[in-house]
Amino acid sequence: MDALAPMRAQGPLRTLRMSETAYEAIEGAIVRCELAPGTPLVDRQLSEVLGVSRTPIRDAMQSLEAAGLVVRTRGRYSVAGFDLDDVRELFEMRRLLEPPGLERLAADWDPAVVEELATFFDGAPEPGPPGPYEEYLARDHAFHKRIVALSGNSRLIRFYAIAEKQINRIRHYLAPGYEGRMKEVVNEHRDVCEAIAAHDLDAARAALISHLEAGEATMAKYLAQQQEKENPGG
Amino acid sequence: MDALAPMRAQGPLRTLRMSETAYEAIEGAIVRCELAPGTPLVDRQLSEVLGVSRTPIRDAMQSLEAAGLVVRTRGRYSVAGFDLDDVRELFEMRRLLEPPGLERLAADWDPAVVEELATFFDGAPEPGPPGPYEEYLARDHAFHKRIVALSGNSRLIRFYAIAEKQINRIRHYLAPGYEGRMKEVVNEHRDVCEAIAAHDLDAARAALISHLEAGEATMAKYLAQQQEKENPGG
DNA sequence: ATTTGGAATTTGGTATTCCATATGCCCTTG
DNA sequence: CAAGGGCATATGGAATACCAAATTCCAAAT
Numbered sequence: 001m002d003a004l005a006p007m008r009a010q011g012p013l014r015t016l017r018m019s020e021t022a023y024e025a026i027e028g029a030i031v032r033c034e035l036a037p038g039t040p041l042v043d044r045q046l047s048e049v050l051g052v053s054r055t056p057i058r059d060a061m062q063s064l065e066a067a068g069l070v071v072r073t074r075g076r077y078s079v080a081g082f083d084l085d086d087v088r089e090l091f092e093m094r095r096l097l098e099p100p101g102l103e104r105l106a107a108d109w110d111p112a113v114v115e116e117l118a119t120f121f122d123g124a125p126e127p128g129p130p131g132p133y134e135e136y137l138a139r140d141h142a143f144h145k146r147i148v149a150l151s152g153n154s155r156l157i158r159f160y161a162i163a164e165k166q167i168n169r170i171r172h173y174l175a176p177g178y179e180g181r182m183k184e185v186v187n188e189h190r191d192v193c194e195a196i197a198a199h200d201l202d203a204a205r206a207a208l209i210s211h212l213e214a215g216e217a218t219m220a221k222y223l224a225q226q227q228e229k230e231n232p233g234g
Numbered sequence: 235m236d237a238l239a240p241m242r243a244q245g246p247l248r249t250l251r252m253s254e255t256a257y258e259a260i261e262g263a264i265v266r267c268e269l270a271p272g273t274p275l276v277d278r279q280l281s282e283v284l285g286v287s288r289t290p291i292r293d294a295m296q297s298l299e300a301a302g303l304v305v306r307t308r309g310r311y312s313v314a315g316f317d318l319d320d321v322r323e324l325f326e327m328r329r330l331l332e333p334p335g336l337e338r339l340a341a342d343w344d345p346a347v348v349e350e351l352a353t354f355f356d357g358a359p360e361p362g363p364p365g366p367y368e369e370y371l372a373r374d375h376a377f378h379k380r381i382v383a384l385s386g387n388s389r390l391i392r393f394y395a396i397a398e399k400q401i402n403r404i405r406h407y408l409a410p411g412y413e414g415r416m417k418e419v420v421n422e423h424r425d426v427c428e429a430i431a432a433h434d435l436d437a438a439r440a441a442l443i444s445h446l447e448a449g450e451a452t453m454a455k456y457l458a459q460q461q462e463k464e465n466p467g468g
Numbered sequence: 469a470t471t472t473g474g475a476a477t478t479t480g481g482t483a484t485t486c487c488a489t490a491t492g493c494c495c496t497t498g
Numbered sequence: 499c500a501a502g503g504g505c506a507t508a509t510g511g512a513a514t515a516c517c518a519a520a521t522t523c524c525a526a527a528t
Binding site (some may be wrong): 055058059062063066068088089090092093096097100137151154155159162163227 | 293330387
């Protein structure tokens with residue numbers, strides 16, 4: 001539980017509720033895997049650590065459960081686990097939710113957006129180990145999030161964000177061994193951008209799907225290795 | 235607020251929490267449009283009407299907000315509104331989330347499921363006005379829900395359920411004028427089933443998409459009419 | 469009559485208290 | 499020594515109390 005620091009009282013701009021602040025603190029700790037899967041989350045303990053009462057903590061727990069980061073088993077809360085099935089489900093969601101953005105862009109062409117997508121990795125430090133993994137992750141997220149935002153569908157965007165958080169957590173779990181694919185990812189993003197710039201929707205969609213399938217394969221491979229390492233023989 | 239009746243104390247099987255019971259009561263009233271869009275939802279009032287304290291009510295409100303049925307504007311809760319944009323977004327989600335079930339069925343063929351899908355409207359009362367709209371709706375939901383379940387993707391199923399609830403609400407809002415399409419819907423379902431039975435995935439997907447597009451067009455038309463009626467001139 | 473200041477009320481958020489159940493430990497008993 | 503019962507504790511859920519901010523409404527002043 002020492003992964004969590006007391007919430008600082010917010011300054012004059014305190015427009016955020018305590019429950020939201022608590023949510024972000026706990027969510028962050030879970031996504032960064034500072035709270036390991038299976039860790040029991042006891043509201044009284046969290047309440048004491050974060051310096052707020054149980055009420056906002058319980059609100060946060062409810063949101064975290066809806067976000068798929070916390071599970072309630074037999075009435076007790078704990079950090080959600082994940083396995084290869086989750087990887088499969090999450091990447092299927094990405095393959096479903098990302099293409100509509102491309103389609104919308106093809107329908108409502110905007111050169112500025114095309115240009116923007118191509119520049120997400122411009123000026124980035126040289127990727128690849130031992131490159132700055134966190135910055136790479138942020139740029140990768142920004143690229144895909146921008147594509148999803150093009151869909152103009154607020155529900156789609158919201159659902160995608162939920163899936164994205166869960167995937168991000170698994171990425172953190174697998175880092176740093178996971179850094180090896182950074183250069184390939186940048187190249188695959190470029191492929192998507194070039195197909196878009198060429199007004200070739202089918203090629204762009206295919207490149208995006210292919211990119212996601214490669215990502216899923218890599219994540220599944222590393223996760224299987226990691227799980228084998230932690231639980232030999234199963 | 236008279237749309238809500240006091241929650242009955244549950245019997246010995248009370249495994250549901252008060253907050254869940256409150257959620258279902260309020261959700262039901264919103265989906266059935268007994269609580270009109272824009273109706274302010276004041277926790278103290280709901281607490282009194284439903285006969286529970288504010289705490290479970292506020293838990294329910296949080297869930298209802300996540301379900302997209304309640305909005306919080308300037309700190310006040312109210313029943314979410316909807317418009318043509320919502321219809322567009324919701325049907326786009328359905329067109330995205332339903333096909334994976336068909337694909338999975340094509341990959342893992344199961345004659346029993348194919349048979350099951352074909353029988354969802356067997357033994358139904360003659361559809362069409364003034365047929366029993368509620369039963370028709372239930373069968374329609376069951377058909378699509380079954381297809382979605384075939385995907386085997388728990389996230390997809392969950393997201394679909396959220397969208398489905400919102401669409402269902404708009405259906406209730408537009409009923410009974412909406413009943414006219416019942417016969418066509420049954421025929422379109424049959425088209426999907428026949429394409430599935432013929433092992434023609436592409437045709438099944440096309441029939442399903444076409445069915446959803448027809449549903450969206452109908453709903454959009456009626457909603458536009460209704461809104462014009464309520465707010466002439468806009 | 470309109471506007472403005474402020475007080476009362478409303479409302480949401482948070483803290484605290486109370487309660488029911490589940491869990492686990494220990495003691496008893498066979 | 500094993501199994502079962504019961505007591506202590508842990509934990510989540512609900513009720514209540516308290517607080518701050520926003521809204522409303524009334525009155526007074528111009």
